[in-house]
Amino acid sequence: MLKEPAVPRRPIELQNRLEYLQVLDENAKLDAALEPKVPDKDLVRLYKTMLACRRLDERCLHLQRQGRIGTYGPSKGQEAVPLGVAYCLTKDDWFVPSYRETAGFLWRGWPIDMFMLWWGGHEAGSCIPPHINDLPLSVPISSQIQHAAGIAWGSKLRKDGTVCAVFCGDGGTSEGDFHEALNWAAVFKAPMIMIVQNNGWAISIPRERQTASQTIAQKALAYGMDGMQIDGNDVLAVIAAMREAVEKARKGGGPTLIEAVTYRLAMHTTADDPKKYRSEEQVKPWEAKEPLIRFRKYMQTKKLLDEKIEQVMEEEIRKELDEAVARYEAYKHDPYAMFQHMYATMTPELQKQMAELKDYLEGGKPSAEKKELSRV
Numbered sequence: 001m002l003k004e005p006a007v008p009r010r011p012i013e014l015q016n017r018l019e020y021l022q023v024l025d026e027n028a029k030l031d032a033a034l035e036p037k038v039p040d041k042d043l044v045r046l047y048k049t050m051l052a053c054r055r056l057d058e059r060c061l062h063l064q065r066q067g068r069i070g071t072y073g074p075s076k077g078q079e080a081v082p083l084g085v086a087y088c089l090t091k092d093d094w095f096v097p098s099y100r101e102t103a104g105f106l107w108r109g110w111p112i113d114m115f116m117l118w119w120g121g122h123e124a125g126s127c128i129p130p131h132i133n134d135l136p137l138s139v140p141i142s143s144q145i146q147h148a149a150g151i152a153w154g155s156k157l158r159k160d161g162t163v164c165a166v167f168c169g170d171g172g173t174s175e176g177d178f179h180e181a182l183n184w185a186a187v188f189k190a191p192m193i194m195i196v197q198n199n200g201w202a203i204s205i206p207r208e209r210q211t212a213s214q215t216i217a218q219k220a221l222a223y224g225m226d227g228m229q230i231d232g233n234d235v236l237a238v239i240a241a242m243r244e245a246v247e248k249a250r251k252g253g254g255p256t257l258i259e260a261v262t263y264r265l266a267m268h269t270t271a272d273d274p275k276k277y278r279s280e281e282q283v284k285p286w287e288a289k290e291p292l293i294r295f296r297k298y299m300q301t302k303k304l305l306d307e308k309i310e311q312v313m314e315e316e317i318r319k320e321l322d323e324a325v326a327r328y329e330a331y332k333h334d335p336y337a338m339f340q341h342m343y344a345t346m347t348p349e350l351q352k353q354m355a356e357l358k359d360y361l362e363g364g365k366p367s368a369e370k371k372e373l374s375r376v
């Protein structure tokens with residue numbers, strides 16, 4: 001006969017919540033009970049920004065193909081997440097991006113030509129205007145989450161009431177930085193909202209190969225924070241989830257992890273060919289679920305949008321993009337900026353390297369190292 005265990009097994013009750021949220025389904029059918037209250041004028045501005053983001057994305061792809069900017073990482077299909085997040089922040093809150101948060105940049109007021117300068121490889125593309133509390137694009141995967149945890153902790157120490165929204169991709173969750181920053185934010189109850197744009201891919205690595213976890217949101221429970229998985233192609237779900245997370249963070253309730261499920265409809269960047277690792281059949285269903293079509297249907301149902309209004313928007317956006325491209329192309333490149341942007345005071349090594357480049361570019365004698373190199 002089996003003995004009764006002295007200490008019986010029992011389920012552990014977790015203190016934190018894990019939920020899934022969708023407000024507008026794939027066919028733009030609304031769950032009115034969950035609909036966040038957003039004034040009509042804001043909805044119109046949100047729609048126009050989403051449309052502008054799509055057009056900016058297309059324009060940058062064309063510029064890249066014409067050799068007028070360097071590599072470009074499209075955000076097609078991922079407009080709803082950063083836009084909904086940015087909408088829920090105040091001007092003084094912090095927006096800490098990775099590199100696919102273009103719609104959020106537009107909402108936060110980044111100059112479009114500055115965005116183009118970044119992808120064009122100019123240091124000036126990282127010079128966020130001083131009145132905007134944002135960090136520049138970050139390509140070293142997940143490094144920005146450490147910065148965000150520090151910013152959020154600083155807000156808490158200063159008691160300035162601001163929160164910090166930070167982004168990474170599904171691939172970014174495999175970095176140590178992701179773990180360290182979330183652990184820190186949870187222990188110190190920092191007002192940080194971690195948004196993971198799960199777009200199904202990390203270049204050619206599919207989500208299933210990234211983590212064995214059923215969801216990314218559930219990782220929150222291990223850190224001791226609330227987690228939410230949301231439909232990231234539904235801007236209303238993003239707004240509803242974000243509002244809750246921001247309110248909690250402002251009240252001292254600590255961080256939240258939001259996994260926004262979306263899809264990268266285009267290539268990773270212009271440097272790769274997705275046909276090599278995924279089929280068109282895989283992509284097709286996501287084209288029908290993308291955020292712009294869905295939001296357009298919602299706006300039409302609310303009688304806030306018709307063909308005429310959209311035509312005017314398109315015209316205004318086209319003009320704004322033309323002007324931004326003209327400013328971008330008129331930018332006078334400064335070859336020394338790459339040495340000057342890293343430290344408040346340049347290190348002796350950087351000073352030496354800059355002097356060497358100056359010597360080379362401005363017609364002085366090639367340096368000893370240059371001569372050495374030219375012999376190779």
Ligand SMILES: Cc1ncc(C[n+]2csc(CCOP(=O)(O)OP(=O)(O)O)c2C)c(N)n1
Binds near residue numbers: 140168201264
């Ligand atoms: C620390 C680091 N390792 C590797 C890379 C190369 N790299 C650039 S993007 C990328 C994939 C990122 O995937 P994900 O986090 O899902 O973001 P997505 O590109 O899908 O938006 C990798 C591995 C990098 N930029 N930084």
Ligand SMILES: [Mg+2]
Binds near residue numbers: 170197
């Ligand atoms: Mg990804």
